[in-house]
Amino acid sequence: MEQQNGPPDIIARKIADVLHGAGADFVASLPDNWIAPLIRCLEADERFNHVAVNREESAVGLCSGAFFTGKTGVALMGASGFLTCIYAITKINYTYQIPMLFVITLRGAPGDGARYHVSNGLYLRSIIDSINMPAVYIEKSEDLPELAKAYKHASLIGRPYVVCIGRDVLKGAR
Numbered sequence: 274m275e276q277q278n279g280p281p282d283i284i285a286r287k288i289a290d291v292l293h294g295a296g297a298d299f300v301a302s303l304p305d306n307w308i309a310p311l312i313r314c315l316e317a318d319e320r321f322n323h324v325a326v327n328r329e330e331s332a333v334g335l336c337s338g339a340f341f342t343g344k345t346g347v348a349l350m351g352a353s354g355f356l357t358c359i360y361a362i363t364k365i366n367y368t369y370q371i372p373m374l375f376v377i378t379l380r381g382a383p384g385d386g387a388r389y390h391v392s393n394g395l396y397l398r399s400i401i402d403s404i405n406m407p408a409v410y411i412e413k414s415e416d417l418p419e420l421a422k423a424y425k426h427a428s429l430i431g432r433p434y435v436v437c438i439g440r441d442v443l444k445g446a447r
Contacts, residue, residue: 280445285314287417288376288438293320295421296428297347297374299339300324301332305351307378307443312349329354333361336373345428346373352380352393355435356400362433363404370431374424379410379437401435412439 288311292300301324302312316323326332329350336346348358355377366373380387381394401408407426409419420436427434440446 281310281443282314284414284417284443284445285311287414288420289314289318289321291417291420292347292424293318295424297345297424298322299336299344300347300349301326301335302349303327303329303332303351303354305354305378305380307351307380307440308349308376311443315349329358330361333358333365333373337365337369337371340371340373345424347376347424348373349376351378352397352437353390356393356397359400359404362406366433367404371433372427372429372431373433374420374427375433375435376420377435377437378443379412379439382412382439384440397437406433406435408435408437410437410439411442414442414445417442 298320299322300315303326304312315321324335326335332348332350336348339346355375365371380390381392381397409423411417411419423434423436
């Protein structure tokens with residue numbers, strides 16, 4: 274495991290520990306600069322089989338396939354990437370009752386300095402609600418154990434679950 278260099282690395286380690294404690298061991302990811310430390314952490318962590326993908330929909334396919342080997346996959350990506358997956362989620366996961374956990378960045382929320390992500394903040398929650406996807410929004414590091422509950426609940430209900438993590442949490446500021 275690589276050396277922890279600062280608060281984002283400490284948070285990444287906490288997230289990895291929570292996911293592992295819940296039983297997760299398969300992760301597919303597409304980079305977002307807020308989750309880069311988490312991706313590095315999971316890649317280096319022998320408790321996880323990590324696969325980097327070039328399209329977010331590929332993470333849906335890989336995590337869905339992992340289900341048929343007895344695993345509930347974790348897809349790690351930015352909010353805009355998650356939004357590109359809506360058709361795949363509703364077509365594959367909802368139709369065939371395939372659980373998976375999405376861990377995404379809460380882009381466009383207050384504190385996100387990237388103007389081009391504002392649109393995500395305007396409609397992310399309403400889109401999640403419109404497809405009746407269970408969701409939890411983590412904006413304080415003490416709420417990270419909610420990841421484990423979401424992972425276990427996705428497996429129980431046979432549906433995807435999304436956990437949106439805010440910038441301040443991922444940067445170790447909250």
